Amino acid sequence: MNELLEKVKLNLILEHDQDDDLLRHFISAAVAYAERYQHKKVGSLLKSKSKIPATTEQAIIMMASHFYESRDGGTGGFFADSVGAAQQVRTAIDSLLMLDVTWRF
Secondary structure, three states: OHHHHHHHHHHHOOOOOOOHHHHHHHHHHHHHHHHHHOOOOOOHHHHOOOOOOHHHHHHHHHHHHHHHHOOOOOOOOOOOOOHHHHHHHHHHHHHHHHOOOOOOO
């Protein structure tokens, strides 16, 4: 979790620790979303001994950053203040997560 926190803060260009608890909450939500999207066991991504795949990690970073920048949930964040931008973020995140889906038949 701490490694993801640092990567999210780098992505957001945050140098303070004041929002770390909030960011951890957003990271947890993003990880849970990724696990469900990829049909993985809840809690498996952070508990796994293997490294999170780069595409999944980037999706988690993007989603946690989006949650932080767009706390109202309806816009694309600070730099893209529109509902359409929010949908583009979601599409990009889902496209990254799809690359590591565990398919079940």
